[in-house]
Structures are given as C-alpha cells and as structure tokens.
Amino acid sequence: xxxxxxxxxxxxxxxxxxxxxxxxxxxxxxxxxxxxxxxxxxxxxxxxxxxxxxxxxxxxxxxxxxxxxxxxxxxxxxxxxxxxxxxxxxxxxxxxxxxxxxxxxxxxxxxxxxxxxxxxxxxxxxxxxxxxxxxxxxxxxxxxxxxxxxxxxxxxxxxxxxxxxxxxxxxxxxxxxxxxxxxxxxxxxxxxxxxxxxxxxxxxxxxxxxxxxxxxxxxxxxxxxxxxxxxxxxxxxxxxxxxxxxxxxxxxxxxxxxxxxxxxxxxxxxxxxxxxxxxxxxxxxxxxxxxxxxxxxx
Amino acid sequence: xxxxxxxxxxxxxxxxxxxxxxxxxxxxxxxxxxxxxxxxxxxxxxxxxxxxxxxxxxxxxxxxxxxxxxxxxxxxxxxxxxxxxxxxxxxxxxxxxxxxxxxxxxxxxxxxxxxxxxxxxxxxxxxxxxxxxxxxxxxxxxxxxxxxxxxxxxxxxxxxxxxxxxxxxxxxxxxxxxxxxxxxxxxxxxxxxxxxxxxxxxxxxxxxxxxxxxxxxxxxxxxxxxxxxxxxxxxxxxxxxxxxxxxxxxxxxxxxxxxxxxxxxxxxxxxxxxxxxxxxxxxx
Ligand SMILES: Nc1ncnc2c1ncn2[C@@H]1O[C@H](COP(=O)(O)OP(=O)(O)OP(=O)(O)O)[C@@H](O)[C@H]1O
Ligand SMILES: [Mg+2]
Numbered sequence: 118x119x120x121x122x123x124x125x126x127x128x129x130x131x132x133x134x135x136x137x138x139x140x141x142x143x144x145x146x147x148x149x150x151x152x153x154x155x156x157x158x159x160x161x162x163x164x165x166x167x168x169x170x171x172x173x174x175x176x177x178x179x180x181x182x183x184x185x186x187x188x189x190x191x192x193x194x195x196x197x198x199x200x201x202x203x204x205x206x207x208x209x210x211x212x213x214x215x216x217x218x219x220x221x222x223x224x225x226x227x228x229x230x231x232x233x234x235x236x237x238x239x240x241x242x243x244x245x246x247x248x249x250x251x252x253x254x255x256x257x258x259x260x261x262x263x264x265x266x267x268x269x270x271x272x273x274x275x276x277x278x279x280x281x282x283x284x285x286x287x288x289x290x291x292x293x294x295x296x297x298x299x300x301x302x303x304x305x306x307x308x309x310x311x312x313x314x315x316x317x318x319x320x321x322x323x324x325x326x327x328x329x330x331x332x333x334x335x336x337x338x339x340x341x342x343x344x345x346x347x348x349x350x351x352x353x354x355x356x357x358x359x360x361x362x363x364x365x366x367x368x369x370x371x372x373x374x375x376x377x378x379x380x381x382x383x384x385x386x387x388x389x390x391x392x393x394x395x396x397x398x399x400x401x402x403x404x405x406x407x408x409x410x411x412x413x414x415x
Numbered sequence: 416x417x418x419x420x421x422x423x424x425x426x427x428x429x430x431x432x433x434x435x436x437x438x439x440x441x442x443x444x445x446x447x448x449x450x451x452x453x454x455x456x457x458x459x460x461x462x463x464x465x466x467x468x469x470x471x472x473x474x475x476x477x478x479x480x481x482x483x484x485x486x487x488x489x490x491x492x493x494x495x496x497x498x499x500x501x502x503x504x505x506x507x508x509x510x511x512x513x514x515x516x517x518x519x520x521x522x523x524x525x526x527x528x529x530x531x532x533x534x535x536x537x538x539x540x541x542x543x544x545x546x547x548x549x550x551x552x553x554x555x556x557x558x559x560x561x562x563x564x565x566x567x568x569x570x571x572x573x574x575x576x577x578x579x580x581x582x583x584x585x586x587x588x589x590x591x592x593x594x595x596x597x598x599x600x601x602x603x604x605x606x607x608x609x610x611x612x613x614x615x616x617x618x619x620x621x622x623x624x625x626x627x628x629x630x631x632x633x634x635x636x637x638x639x640x641x642x643x644x645x646x647x648x649x650x651x652x653x654x655x656x657x658x659x660x661x662x663x664x665x666x667x668x669x670x671x672x673x674x675x676x677x678x679x680x681x682x683x684x685x686x687x688x689x690x691x692x693x694x695x696x697x698x699x
Pocket of ligand 1: 458459467468469487488489490491492493494495496641659
C-alpha cells in the first residue's frame with residue numbers, strides 16, 4: 118500500500134475517510150457495524166470451532182480412545198501453559214520454537230520474494246530472458262523441496278542455513294511462475310498509456326505493473342508461503358540441531374509425547390491461518406477495494 | 416449531387432491527399448505537424464498464421480490544431496495508424512514524421528484515449544488524472560492536486576474526485592481518461608473510438624464537450640471512428656479509409672462551426688453526401 122500516498126497526491130482528509138469507510142464496507146457488513154460487533158460469518162465460524170473442540174473433549178474424556186492416541190483440548194492447554202512457561206526445557210520452549218520457525222519462514226520468504234518478483238517481471242517483459250530462465254523454473258518446480266535437503270545439508274551443514282535455504286527455494290518458484298503469468302496478462306494498453314505519459318521504467322514497475330498484477334502477485338505469494346511453510350516444518354525435523362516447530366514435533370514423536378505433537382499441530386494450523394488471513398487482508402485492501410476482484414461475499 | 420450544394424459545409428479532395436491542396440479554413444501557412452508518406456504496415460504472422468497487410472499505402476498531412484478524424488470500416492487499419500503515430504507500433508515501410516522527426520516510441524507530447532478507457536483501477540479519479548503530472552516530476556504535490564482538480568471540474572467530474580473507476584459509469588470513465596490526457600497538455604490527443612462503448616446520451620454529451628475543448632485548446636486531435644455522424648460533428652477534416660488493407664480514399668474538410676447540432680440541416684446534408692460517397696455505410 119505504500120504507493121497509495123503518491124497515487125493521490127495532496128488529497129485532503131476526506132479522501133482517507135472515503136477509502137477507509139469503503140474498505141470497512143467490503144470487509145464487514147455493508148452497514149459498517151463490523152468494527153463493533155463480530156460479523157455473522159465470524160460468529161458462525163467461531164461457533165463451529167467451539168463445537169468441534171467440545172466433541173473432541175467429550176471423546177477424549179469418555180476414554181473410548183486412549184489418551185496417548187487422542188489427548189483432549191484441555192490436555193493441550195495444560196501442555197501449552199507448561200511449554201510456554203519458565204519450567205520447560207529449554208525454558209519458554211513454545212515461544213522459542215514459534216519465533217525460530219517464523220523468523221526462518223518470513224526471512225526466507227522475504228529473500229525469495231525480493232528476487233522472484235523481478236525475475237518474474239523481467240521474464241514476462243523480455244522474451245529472450247524468458248527463454249533462458251523459464252526452463253530452469255520448470256525443472257525446479259518438478260523437484261520436491263525435501264529432495265534437495267540432503268544436498269543442502271552437505272553444502273551448508275545441519276544448521277539454520279539449510280532451513281532458511283529450503284524456504285527461499287520453495288517460495289521462489291511459485292512466485293516467479295505467478296508473477297510471470299500475471300504480468301504477461303496485463304493489458305498492454307496500460308503500459309502504452311503510462312509510457313505515453315513519459316513514465317520511466319521504475320515508475321512503470323511501481324505504479325503500473327505491480328498494482329495491475331496484484332492479484333496474481335498475491336496468489337504467488339500465497340502459494341510460495343504455503344509451500345515454504347510445509348517444507349520448513351518437514352526440514353526442521355531433519356536438521357536435528359536447530360529447534361523450531363518441526364524439530365520439536367519430531368523430538369516429541371520419539372517419546373510418544375502426543376500432547377506436544379497435537380499442541381504443535383494446532384499451533385501450526387493457527388499460524389498458517391494467520392498468514393493466510395494476512396494475504397486475504399492485503400487482497401481486500403487492494404484489488405477488492407479497487408473493484409477489480411469480487412469480494413467473495415455471498 | 417453537384418459541387419454547389421456542398422460549398423457551405425465541406426470540401427472534398429480525392430486520392431493522394433498529402434499533396435499541397437487549397438485549404439479553405441486553415442490555409443497553407445499552418446505548419447504540417449504530421450506527415451505520412453507511403454506508410455505500409457504488415458503484421459508478421461505468429462504461430463504459423465499468415466502475415467496480415469493491415470495498411471497498404473497511406474499518405475497524409477495533418478496541420479497544427481486540425482481536428483482530424485480517421486473514418487473507415489471495422490478492421491481497416493485505423494487503430495494501427497493511430498498506434499504508429501503514438502509510437503507503440505512501427506511502420507514496415509514509408510516515413511512517418513512528427514514535427515519533421517521520425518517517431519521513436521511514445522512520448523508525453525502525444526496523449527492517447529482508448530475505447531475501453533484503460534483507467535488505472537488502483538487509483539481514484541483524482542489519482543488517475545494526476546498520473547501524468549506525477550510522471551513529469553516538475554510539480555509539487557500541491558500543484559499536481561490543484562491542476563488535477565481543475566480537470567476534474569473541467570470534465571464535469573465534480574464530486575467524484577475520490578471515487579474509484581470501478582464505481583463509475585462508462586461515460587464518466589471516459590471523462591476521466593480524457594481529463595487524464597488533457598491534464599499534461601499534450602501537443603496531440605489521439606482518440607481511438609473513444610465513444611463507441613457509451614450509451615447514446617453519454618456519447619452525445621461527450622461529443623459536445625470534446626468539440627468545445629477542441630475549440631479552446633491549442634491541441635491537434637486525431638480521432639478514430641467508424642461513425643459518420645460522429646465524424647462530421649467533430650472534424651475539421653475527415654480522412655476516409657478503404658477496407659483493409661487500408662488506403663485513404665477521400666479527404667473531406669468540414670467547415671461548419673462547432674459545436675455542431677447533430678440534426679441541423681447542413682449537417683444532415685453533409686451526412687447524406689458522405690454516405691453517397693462511401694457507398695455502403697461503414698458502420699456494417
Ligand atoms: N498485433 C496484430 N497482429 C496481427 N494482426 C493485427 C494486429 N493488430 C491489428 N491487426 C490486424 O490489422 C488489421 C487492422 O486492424 P486495426 O485494429 O488497425 O483496425 P481498425 O480499423 O482499428 O478496426 P476496428 O474498427 O475493428 O477497431 C485487422 O485485420 C487486424 O486483424
Ligand atoms: Mg480499432
């Protein structure tokens with residue numbers, strides 16, 4: 118959103134009012150009450166999750182399924198309180214793992230995006246470059262991330278570098294592919310129009326290509342993040358010295374510590390959901406607000 | 416039809432219209448700003464398709480401030496001609512001079528307005544109109560805003576400055592596109608069937624507004640259409656294109672004062688004459 122200020126130079130306060138109210142109307146109920154009361158869809162979603170937890174707890178408490186196979190939500194809460202406290206080993210293990218995994222994920226993702234977006238755009242704009250680069254993208258797309266982990270461990274050791282590199286590599290490919298396709302689909306008249314205003318390459322990039330391809334761009338980010346997230350958790354369990362959510366899940370499985378496994382699964386799901394929500398929010402603040410992407414509300 | 420009945424509204428030149436000719440309204444003193452000489456355009460076939468000769472051989476001159484309309488049937492090469500002048504495409508043969516210089520790519524001296532508006536959906540109305548001003552990098556934010564607001568008013572968009580294009584009607588969208596182009600005060604405004612996608616009412620109002628703008632601005636308009644009535648209401652001169660591959664078959668100077676009433680007797684006269692000249696209506 119950083120180019121919004123430049124998009125409407127010198128706009129008075131009323132502009133801000135207009136845009137924020139329209140964003141609210143899109144994000145929540147049309148009457149704009151969504152800031153004060155949870156929307157109906159949020160209520161329904163929360164209710165169904167709570168019901169699920171209740172049934173789960175009932176099943177676990179009834180003893181039909183042994184607690185080792187299926188610990189209940191209350192067990193997980195207790196476990197979470199312990200692992201998040203000072204008496205776990207290492208202390209504050211849960212927070213530590215979340216921080217480690219997230220920093221690898223976000224750091225690696227940022228590096229991937231930083232290179233993948235320009236590569237995708239340049240390939241889309243220049244046919245010779247596409248002819249040189251795209252075969253590699255096709256080949257790398259066909260290699261599962263975990264297949265390169267052994268080689269990365271040889272190259273970079275069983276430390277942070279391997280986890281980090283896996284994120285970079287797995288996020289890179291889908292971002293390039295989506296950006297490449299997205300930019301190629303931009304109506305050339307946008308580029309013509311901007312150039313007929315004397316726009317320079319940098320201006321065309323920031324003011325035209327990026328916003329015009331925002332939907333496929335975000336889709337590529339989403340895919341890249343999704344791939345990277347899965348590969349990272351798996352890789353952490355292989356790079357046995359480095360900690361992180363995947364590592365702890367793997368360790369717990371060695372001791373049949375199912376409560377920790379389930380707890381980390383829930384944590385993984387919640388973090389994944391939060392990341393997905395962030396992308397959805399980015400979509401609502403851009404393409405949905407501009408009217409170029411349906412809000413998806415029915 | 417005798418030449419006498421036509422004297423009041425128009426003047427006709429056939430064939431190669433680039434040669435020196437008597438010009439009732441503009442006079443030979445007005446400099447030629449665009450000179451096309453034997454321009455030919457062939458689109459190379461891609462994926463095994465045969466090459467398309469879009470433009471066979473066209474020559475014409477356009478003088479400063481002249482409102483020139485390219486009139487011709489669908490697919491005859493009008494847009495291609497405009498795209499070459501805009502610098503988006505290059506001719507295969509012949510020479511195309513802009514103020515005596517060969518055209519090398521697009522530039523801020525030539526603004527373009529498309530049939531489908533091509534507004535930036537991620538910018539508000541004001542943001543769209545400000546785009547070209549921002550690209551010039553010679554104005555402060557306050558100046559950009561002030562200028563853009565002037566064109567918001569000028570094109571009848573007051574109250575919509577902060578709206579996104581997706582919320583506007585077709586007529587409003589085209590007004591934004593025109594305002595965006597005029598805001599940078601280009602020497603040429605190229606318009607490619609700008610009213611073809613609009614309802615009759617919106618089109619009518621825009622024809623009047625563009626006529627008035629053309630009267631007051633120091634701008635050369637190149638306007639593509641396949642609508643005879645639209646051509647007559649706007650043009651100083653109409654270049655009539657043949658079906659593809661394009662040649663220019665007529666050059667008709669229209670000298671009625673603007674804005675022109677679509678149903679005035681003189682205009683209907685010219686309309687009837689044009690239709691007899693072209694034979695079939697270019698609209699189909
Ligand atoms: N990029 C291209 N590649 C191949 N052929 C093209 C290309 N652009 C245009 N043509 C062909 O050139 C011819 C002229 O096209 P052009 O768009 O200039 O016609 P037009 O007079 O503007 O018609 P319309 O009224 O449909 O807009 C058409 O036959 C078209 O199919
Ligand atoms: Mg056309």
